[in-house]
Amino acid sequence: MLVSTRTLYRNARIFTAEVAAGVAEAMIVDGDRLAFVGSEAEALRLVAADAEAPADPAGPAAVVDLGGAFVLPGFIDAHTHLEMMGATMQKVGLRDAADLEEIQLRIKEYAAANPDAPRILGTSWLFSAIPGGAPTAAMIDAVVPDRPVYLDANDLHSMWVNTAALAEMGIDKDTPDLIGGRILRDPETGEATGFLEETAMHHYAWPKLASLTTDQQRDERMATAFEHYLSTGVTGAIDMALGEDELAALLRLLKRGEGTLPLRVNAHWLVAPSGNQEENLAQVARAAELSREIDTPWLRVVGIKIIADGVIDGCTAAMKKPYSDGSNADLIWPAEYLNPVVAAADAEGLQVAIHAIGDLASEVALDALEYANSVNGPNDRRHRIEHMETVTEESIQRLARLGVVASMQPVHADPAVQENWRAMLGDHRVDRAYPWTEFTDAGATLALGSDAPTAPHEPLPNMYIATTRKSALDPSLPANLPKYALTLADALGHATRDAAYSCRRDHELGRLAAGMLADFVVLDTDPFDAGLDSLLTASVALTVVGGTVRYRGRVGIRQC
Incomplete structure (x- = not known):
């Protein structure tokens, strides 16, 4: 018996993440891509037309009744560390x-x-x-x-x-x-x-x-990360510290999957400061080599990662003014080493992702990206700055003007982990912490992720923090600067559509529209109707990657 490659998903409320589109009711998946997203009446008409004159000799479409469930594009964790x-x-x-x-x-x-x-x-x-x-x-x-x-x-x-x-x-x-x-x-x-x-x-x-770690242990760790991501609605990840061992594990899993992975991985090669510019540039050359060799729908090496400073909790983030105890931290990458590395990566067409938590570090990162622009000329760069937990208003405007992506993680703003963070700054700087809406108001692209395992990886609690600025770990705590909370539609868009943009895959990922890859998630609860608190209790009914169901939850979905 022939099995159809087409599936009609009907009776749903579909958040497409299209900026101007409304809510859809049905989708037709053909192979690994979406053939139609829109009204149920039109979807049924198309399926009926196919049945009368099937374009696919395998037969009519299978039908999945979602029972009114909520559907959205698969989450893409814009900053994570898989292994x-x-x-x-x-x-x-x-x-x-x-x-x-x-x-x-x-x-x-x-x-x-x-x-x-x-x-x-x-x-x-x-x-x-x-x-x-x-x-x-x-x-x-x-x-x-x-x-x-x-x-x-x-x-x-x-x-x-x-x-x-x-x-x-x-x-x-x-x-x-x-x-x-x-x-x-x-x-x-x-x-x-x-x-x-x-x-x-x-x-x-x-x-x-x-x-002391074996290849088998690394493979098991990767598989564990994939399993947990799929069960929580994540269909893509941007790995921010890829090295030789992690790459080898991904390639082994790719081979075992006959050219596929459980979810899509776009990776940034970690470039460590050596104090020797030739060694630094050699790491960039290795990343460029890998970007040419590894470019599949499932695994890509897209750029480099640079850690320009540390963290506020440990007083190792580089600040314009000292911490509350009078100390400060030096940059991990001084400008004389950073600028040539960024320019070399940019010249190779690599995306540059710079970890910059302190307000001084983000200024130096922007200097380096602007230097690359001046050296190499105009290009569709989509470079990124990661975290920016404290950042000046001037840097935000400059970031937007340069077209740099703001990659940020709502889970880091959870009030339950903020006590020491606030104490280390101890002044007016805590009043502009994690200012997500300032970036979007300036016209910058905001991509949301988790930075797992520094924080919980689950996207729905992450969206709760993004939309309420309250704690997903202890919801009884007061909100952390609620003036910076995002709307639900915006938060979901930043975690899907804009996360795809941040790794140059927005032409095929992050939105639900005809021609896009069929990566989507079905939830048992519609948070637009049930309210933001439901983001802490909603569960995943289905996770679909490339048209294939990769995770099936406890909620029953009826296939006809």
Whole structure:
């Protein structure tokens, strides 16, 4: 019996993410693309016409009655870290640990329950949970002295380790600091205290842990990330820290999938500062080589990622004025190194994504992007700046004028994780935190993501924060600057249509219209009718990628 490649999805309320389009009622999927999106009456007429004179010899269209469910384009996480996300789901979770005692208890219990584990890995602890915001190896040694313990901070820009982990990494009083990073030390003895900032973590901790990770473990982590994304309505991801190991895992999964992945991945190659311009430019050349070699509907290397500064929680973001304690941070990428790298990537046609959280870092990032414009001439660049948690009004206007995409993550503004963030600034700067609507009012493109695993990956709670500025972790908390809240239609558009634009795939992804790829999500609740609070309780009934159902939830969908 022949099976039709056409499917009619009817009896639905469809948010198309088209700027000027209204709500549709039905869709016809033909193969991996949408053949029609519009009224149910017209869809039924087209299907009936096909049945009388079928264009497809495989036969008439299958019909799926969605029972009035809500449909929208598949979410595209505009900023994530896939392998890290999968790995984090296997670590001891500490985001909701309120204090040091709770952190110690969870690590101790995990160690007791896993006596054969060679080391303990934890994630997402908050600075506000640590006395004085200053973690030390002794705090972990008190509960796990005999095995290495590595604990990622919530922002993934620092790591807290015990004495055994320091020894495993070979870190002692003579181990040097690196450009853009620091090993915290005892001021009297010079010994490492157990806290690694920025590039110190990248250079010492990450390679050690990577050397202890097998290909099978990396593949499992990627598969775990894909599984969780599909179950929450994500059909595409922009990976923001791709390296050789992560790329190899994706290529293995692509081969096993006979040229497909569970969802679409567009990746930025991480360029690390070396202090040697030839080495920096060689990393750009490698990214350009990969962008030419890897360009499939499922996996593409689209650009480079540069981390220009750190984070506000750890006082490592580069600010125009000092933090509340009088300190400040240097740029990880000074302009004399940053500008040539950005210009070289731009000349290769690569998209440049620059992590810039501090207001000084975003200015320097814009300087570099403007420099590339002047060196290489006009082009459809779609470069991006990531995060911009604090940014001047002048920089926002300049970003819009240059056509740079503002890539931001509502989950970082969740009031439940803001206590330490606000305290580190401690002044008027907290009153313009995460100013999403200022970007859109200026005419800039705003792409929304999660930055998983630094924050929860689920898009619907992310949309709740975007539209209410309230906490998805603790909705009882007061809203965080509600003047910057987005409308629901705008938030969904920024997480679908504009996320696709941000990776140059808006011609085929991010909207539901004839000719677009059939990547969409069916929810059991219409948040436009049920209200914004429903974003915290709605569930995914179907996730469809390329016309194929990749996830089916508990809500029954009837196929005729």
